[in-house]
Amino acid sequence: MLKYDAPILLVDDEEDILFSYSFALKSAGYKNVTAASGGKKAIEILGQKAFALVVLDLYMPEVDGNDILDFISARYPGTPVVIITAADDSQTAVNCLKKGADDYILKPVDSLRFITTIKNILEKEELKRQVESFSDAAEVSHLKCPDDFGAIVTKESGMYSIFKYIEAVAGGMQPVLICGETGTGKELMAEAVHKASRRKGAFVPVNVADVDDTVFSDTLFGHRKGAFTGADKARRGLLLEASGGTLFLDEVGDISENSQLKLLRFLQEGTFRAIGSDTEEKSDVRIVLATNADLEKKVEAGRFRKDLYYRIAIHKLLLPPLRERKGDIALLFSHFYKLAGKELGTPTKTFEKAAAGVLSSYTFPGNIRELRAIAYDLAARSGDVLSAGDVISYLESTGRSRGAVSSNMPGGAQFTYSGRFPSLKDMENILIDEALKISGGNQSKAASLLGISRQAMNKRVKG
Ligand SMILES: Nc1ncnc2c1ncn2[C@@H]1O[C@H](COP(=O)(O)OP(=O)(O)OP(=O)(O)O)[C@@H](O)[C@H]1O
Numbered sequence: 001m002l003k004y005d006a007p008i009l010l011v012d013d014e015e016d017i018l019f020s021y022s023f024a025l026k027s028a029g030y031k032n033v034t035a036a037s038g039g040k041k042a043i044e045i046l047g048q049k050a051f052a053l054v055v056l057d058l059y060m061p062e063v064d065g066n067d068i069l070d071f072i073s074a075r076y077p078g079t080p081v082v083i084i085t086a087a088d089d090s091q092t093a094v095n096c097l098k099k100g101a102d103d104y105i106l107k108p109v110d111s112l113r114f115i116t117t118i119k120n121i122l123e124k125e126e127l128k129r130q131v132e133s134f135s136d137a138a139e140v141s142h143l144k145c146p147d148d149f150g151a152i153v154t155k156e157s158g159m160y161s162i163f164k165y166i167e168a169v170a171g172g173m174q175p176v177l178i179c180g181e182t183g184t185g186k187e188l189m190a191e192a193v194h195k196a197s198r199r200k201g202a203f204v205p206v207n208v209a210d211v212d213d214t215v216f217s218d219t220l221f222g223h224r225k226g227a228f229t230g231a232d233k234a235r236r237g238l239l240l241e242a243s244g245g246t247l248f249l250d251e252v253g254d255i256s257e258n259s260q261l262k263l264l265r266f267l268q269e270g271t272f273r274a275i276g277s278d279t280e281e282k283s284d285v286r287i288v289l290a291t292n293a294d295l296e297k298k299v300e301a302g303r304f305r306k307d308l309y310y311r312i313a314i315h316k317l318l319l320p321p322l323r324e325r326k327g328d329i330a331l332l333f334s335h336f337y338k339l340a341g342k343e344l345g346t347p348t349k350t351f352e353k354a355a356a357g358v359l360s361s362y363t364f365p366g367n368i369r370e371l372r373a374i375a376y377d378l379a380a381r382s383g384d385v386l387s388a389g390d391v392i393s394y395l396e397s398t399g400r401s402r403g404a405v406s407s408n409m410p411g412g413a414q415f416t417y418s419g420r421f422p423s424l425k426d427m428e429n430i431l432i433d434e435a436l437k438i439s440g441g442n443q444s445k446a447a448s449l450l451g452i453s454r455q456a457m458n459k460r461v462k463g
């Protein structure tokens with residue numbers, strides 16, 4: 001159903017035209033119409049709030065319609081824009097469509113065509129929203145037990161494929177290896193594996209990064225009383241604590257060679273010995289492991305046992321970084337912002353939809369943990385309504401550069417930058433270095449890669 005209260009912004013420098021657009025829209029039932037007389041006014045209004053649709057006259061003194069279009073696509077990506085332009089200038093209108101406008105109307109504006117265009121766009125947007133929520137529901141209904149994944153906020157189909165994979169392997173006893181950058185939710189996913197396994201015992205997490213071999217053995221296998229100086233009591237290791245449940249070995253990529261061997265033995269034989277004991281013990285434990293290291297690279301470099309890798313990577317899953325699941329950014333932001341509001345005693349604080357939209361242009365090296373921290377901090381600092389402008393200033397003031405952009409170059413190469421746009425000179429130096437690297441320092445080869453003469457190359461290297 002079409003929402004007649006969707007906020008619509010009309011931008012034109014001629015008051016009488018604005019009046020006639022407003023009148024036409026209101027007569028057609030649209031209740032929430034704002035008129036901006038000129039480009040400057042439009043930017044001012046857009047700086048304060050977002051709109052469901054903007055109607056924009058292209059030619060205005062002061063601020064040109066094109067600049068406003070740029071402003072909207074940077075600040076409110078996805079907001080539909082209808083361009084109004086002179087009849088003899090359809091090429092400009094077409095250029096605007098390329099830049100992201102949704103439709104254009106030629107002057108003199110026919111009021112029926114005007115209303116139909118706006119109605120169609122708003123209907124399409126509404127339909128898009130419905131399809132999105134319908135496909136979310138469809139994804140959930142394909143899971144046997146969606147509650148197992150209830151703590152993981154997502155609407156990305158890639159994440160649902162991971163959930164389905166977990167449901168398929170959770171009931172078995174083979175290890176599950178969860179890989180992914182820091183903050184991508186590996187521990188949360190390990191807990192979901194435990195829930196989906198229906199094992200009655202506990203979920204016992206342990207971080208084994210920077211743990212030497214003695215501590216590793218003591219933590220996992222325990223020790224007998226008197227096994228070493230200071231061992232005045234026996235200790236039950238975590239393999240026994242987690243028996244009947246799941247032992248989650250976090251940061252497993254960093255364990256020592258000896259620890260790797262001991263873990264391999266346990267996985268192969270299912271038995272272990274406490275330190276100082278001759279008795280073999282058994283544990284009915286499911287092992288789930290996580291790492292943010294590239295284990296395959298470590299195996300190649302001889303820093304991780306190949307046999308252990310193949311043993312633990314039988315069921316391997318890779319959690320995508322947040323910058324590759326952009327669809328989740330606004331959803332997760334909303335989730336954390338509400339949580340923060342509750343915790344800080346300000347549950348009525350809200351945010352403009354565009355405020356969350358701004359975040360999708362940030363790369364989140366700390367992934368979901370970083371997004372969570374940003375949402376909590378913004379909730380603490382903001383007024384009643386957090387605006388897109390607040391988020392932009394916050395990212396800038398905390399040294400987080402937005403606008404990471406990448407584009408394709410010939411030969412499948414990728415160009416990516418974030419922060420300052422590189423100068424031609426910067427790029428020249430980067431390309432020369434890269435060509436020299438590829439050609440093993442041979443200047444003639446590097447010159448032919450770059451398509452310049454040997455002399456020109458020589459001059460550049462010296463200069
Ligand atoms: N999809 C998600 N929905 C809700 N919260 C999430 C989600 N993913 C991660 N989180 C939250 O983000 C934070 C980081 O997640 P987690 O500790 O699981 O990451 P990690 O991959 O184990 O990170 P590290 O490699 O640094 O240990 C936690 O507070 C977690 O609850």
Ligand SMILES: [Mg+2]
Pocket residue numbers: 186187250
């Ligand atoms: Mg972790």
